[in-house]
Amino acid sequence: MLVKSGAFAIEQLSEALSANAKSNKLPDGVPQGALHLCAEQLSQSYDSQYGGFGSAPKFPRPVEIQLMLYYSKKLEEAGKSGEAKEGLKMVFFSLQSMARGGIHDHVGGGFHRYSVDECWHVPHFEKMLYDQGQLANVYLDAFCITNDVYYSSLSRDILDYLRRDMIGPEGGIFSAEDADSSEHEGSAKKEGAFYIWTSKEVEDILGENATLFKDHYCIKPLGNCDLSRLSDPYNEFKGKNVLIELKDTMALAQKYELSIEKYLEILGECRQKLFVTRLRRPKPHLDDKVIVSWNGIAMSSLARASKILKGEADAMKYNFPIVGSDPNEYMEVAEKSAAFIRKHLYNEQTRRLQHSFRNGPSKAPGFLDDYAFLISGLLDLYEYGGGIYWLVWANELQNTQDELFLDRKGGGYFNTQGDDPSVLLRVKEDHDGAEPSGNSVSAINLIRLASMVSSSKSDYYRQTAEHLLAVFETRLKDMAMAVPLMCCAADMISVHSRKQVVLVGQKPSLEFDSMLAAAHSSYDPNKTVIHIDPTNNEEMEIWEDNNSNIALMARSTFAADKVVALVCQNFTCSAPVTDPKSLKSLLSKDHPFVV
Incomplete structure (x- = not known):
């Protein structure tokens, strides 16, 4: 009897935690309503005295910043610049307050996990990789919007900390540094002893x-x-x-x-x-596990920094702990992280991931977050100038993710694989907390992939994303503040046509690098950047197989001595431009499109 009632309880709980969609897509108006509701709820919780959202203890929770930036962009596009500026004020003051506070390691770079007080002063001194990657990304976004080097310097501060202290000999990025350490050798460990x-x-x-x-x-x-x-x-x-x-x-x-x-x-x-x-003090314990999901997050910010930071002035002066290196070095770090995962944590035959690496791969298989966050990082690796093979791998991983985690009937992704006997309940997680949820990130990945491929594959990605979001309709309507990144994803899929920037020319070259930097210089989450070299037969074959329109466009616009850029939307493209300044101008305003 007890066994039966226990099994019944598990069945009921499983049904509650693994919601199914009522339909294959969200009803009209729900995405915009959720976005507005989340921004409104965050605005009401905004701390105008100290910055941030909510009260102590204060976590950075970068997904909140992402939502406010996204919503402000939508308001600006709708002609509501006054409301947009109010949202941006909250974001910028929060980012500045965190950077000025004790949650920021002023001496060594990077950010601690959270602040125990309301003023971002005394932190819990642990440093987490997922915080560094997400915070670097939102500081990069702030730089794109303001062109203020205060924000670009902070992204460098974080990424230089990672490069100095958190990268293994083969390029895998470590997970965390503990909060506690000894004041001197042999003494008891104390919170923050290394930092105060x-x-x-x-x-x-x-x-x-x-x-x-x-x-x-x-x-x-x-x-x-x-x-x-x-x-x-x-x-x-x-x-x-x-x-x-x-x-x-x-x-x-x-x-x-x-x-x-x-x-x-x-x-x-x-x-x-x-x-x-x-450095002469006993250091906090280094958690030198290489976790796939967190490497994906860091990979994204490193790749993005490699192009966005090219917008800094040439005469820019950096002060310790910022190194001031060539932005391309961040791409090298990102690609080494991806290569480490491919070598040590990916099975080429089964196309499956393991969760982590420490003295060898873990026994634990990859979870949803490992696939989703890595795919996101690989898409950024490609879009910000990495090789086409990263995009190919992202597609492969998406296929495996769908095979292992997708609820094809009910919609959305389970957190764990279906063949794991140790898992009693398969849950569909939606909460965007200190880390975003695997479902939120997956929805955005699918939207991005749909804009890169064509025909039935594009339709499949889009429909999978729509079905996923429909699973969480109630959450989006009633508890939007719990799912800020999912609110962004829901709005993204409601955008009629995603903007495409297509760059055509021989790679690698300084000219191509400059055009890529121009393509990424403005903040626009509803933009996809595709770069293609028609002289590379392997690359052209990949595009022929996945998006023949892009391949045709590349052939027809290729000029041997130039990098040609086109901005496309709603099945029409701008006149081609061949210099970074013209491309930036094209992306900064609503230019008329011509066929």
Whole structure:
């Protein structure tokens, strides 16, 4: 009897957690309604004093930023620039507040997991790879919108931290660094010991520049973890300081009678001295697992940075911990991560992934998130200038994902494979939390893939995405704030025609690189970039098989000494352009399209 009732309970729970779609697509108006509702709910939870959405403890939750950026773009396109600017103000203030707060590791780069207080000051000091990748991406988006190097510098800050501390010898990117470490060898571990400073330590290390540095980062003799009653309720950080910027940088430069450039240079030199001192402390434990899903997230931001950061001024000056390297180096890191996964965690015969790697592949098979996040990263690898083979692999992985996780009858994806006997319940996850859900990311992947291929394959991808989103209709209508990225996906699929930027020319070349950077210089989530080299027979064969229209377009527009760009939408294309400035202009406004 007990066994029967237990089995019945599991069956009922399974039905509740594995919802089926009532129809094959969302009703008209639901995508726009969900997007508006989510933005409205986030706006109501916005903290106008300290930035961010919601109260302490405060997590970055980049999917909220993504939603607000996407919604602001839609408002701008609808001619509601005033409302769009209000949303952007919330985003930019939140991004700035996080960057100035203690949740940001000012000395070594990157971001901690969350802030225990409302003012982004005292963090839980763990550093997670999925946070770094997502935050780098939203700072890149902010740079695309504003052209303000404050945001591009922060994306570099994060990615340079990853390059320095989190990459294995073969290119796999590690998972996390712990919060706890010892103050000195042999002592008990304490939260944040590696990252915090006494006033005297700073004075001894920095000498004549200590006063300026302490002023800038609010360092006090008795410690500074008293900004909120939540910052240090148990006096764990008494006498200690977590670096935070509370004062205006320009005003401080004037106070010390320095140019802003010289002032920032001194701060960078001081941070580097603290960094060198910090290296002599016992380090937090490094979780050196290479997890496929999190590598996919990081891969995306690295690939995007390789082109978006080309929009920075040539004379740009960087200060420690930012390296200031050629943006192309980020693409190299992204491709090494992808190559590591292909070599160690992908079976070429079965076309299946394993979940993670540490001293060998894990026994655990890949989960939905591993496939979805890796596909997303591979699509960015291709769109931002990587080889066509990354796009081919993304298509292969999508086929495997559908085979293993897709509910063909009910719609949407289960989190786990159906042949795993250890799994009692197969759940369709929708919550976009610290990480986005595999279903939200999959919906966007399918929309992107549908815009790259043609005919029945494109129709299949689109219909699969529509069916997936229909599964979560109730959630989108009633609890939109729980699924911000899914709200974006629902709106994306309702867009009548996705914009395509097609670049045709010989690769690789500096000219092609510049045109790719121009294609990605503006923020537009409803844009697909396709690049093709008609002199590459293998590449042309792939396009002939998957989208013969693109192959035909490439042949007809190819010019041996130029890179030709076309912007296409609604089955019509712009007149071809052959220089980055013209392409940027074409993408920045609603140009008339000509056949």
